[in-house]
Amino acid sequence: xxxxxxxxxxxxxxxxxxxxxxxxxxxxxxxxxxxxxxxxxxxxxxxxxxxxxxxxxxxxxxxxxxxxxxxxxxxxxxxxxxxx
Amino acid sequence: xxxxxxxxxxxxxxxxxxxxxxxxxxxxxxxxxxxxxxxxxxxxxxxxxxxxxxxxxxxxxxxxxxxxxxxxxxxxxxxxxxxxxxxxxxxxxxxxxxxxxxxxx
Numbered sequence: 001x002x003x004x005x006x007x008x009x010x011x012x013x014x015x016x017x018x019x020x021x022x023x024x025x026x027x028x029x030x031x032x033x034x035x036x037x038x039x040x041x042x043x044x045x046x047x048x049x050x051x052x053x054x055x056x057x058x059x060x061x062x063x064x065x066x067x068x069x070x071x072x073x074x075x076x077x078x079x080x081x082x083x084x
Numbered sequence: 085x086x087x088x089x090x091x092x093x094x095x096x097x098x099x100x101x102x103x104x105x106x107x108x109x110x111x112x113x114x115x116x117x118x119x120x121x122x123x124x125x126x127x128x129x130x131x132x133x134x135x136x137x138x139x140x141x142x143x144x145x146x147x148x149x150x151x152x153x154x155x156x157x158x159x160x161x162x163x164x165x166x167x168x169x170x171x172x173x174x175x176x177x178x179x180x181x182x183x184x185x186x187x188x189x
Binding site for chain 2: 004007015038040043048066067
């Protein structure tokens with residue numbers, strides 16, 4: 001257990017309030033905001049996990065999550081704007 | 085150097101935790117949207133600095149810089165798109181048909 005893995009655990013802890021909002025918020029846009037916050041926190045968690053485990057390949061996971069959460073957020077926002 | 089890395093990581097985690105609690109505490113989407121930016125900018129910068137200070141892998145710095153750069157710049161785009169979606173859902177049109185009245189106190 002080193003500081004990097006502890007930091008990853010801290011970033012994972014950020015998911016709890018986001019999950020609470022995503023599950024309980026009355027407005028669907030509130031849920032989308034919680035999802036976007038969770039995606040940012042998890043990208044950072046994967047980043048520090050890669051350094052903590054000394055595995056360069058994990059950086060690609062963080063990169064893929066950052067890119068896909070960006071695309072997903074945009075698609076969700078456009079979908080909510082037009083059809084829901 | 086290890087102390088600096090630990091402090092930067094603690095700062096990054098603290099900012100992210102406070103922001104996620106802020107997301108849960110706020111009342112409407114416009115207020116909640118403000119809390120996406122600190123983890124994407126400040127926490128990302130702290131993690132990047134910590135990686136550069138305590139770097140043991142060759143490619144780590146460049147890839148981490150790319151990821152933090154992506155988070156920083158894409159976050160603003162997604163935030164604007166989300167705010168616009170909420171505005172359209174509330175008001176029914178974009179751009180606003182008339183200048184938004186400012187509240188003078």
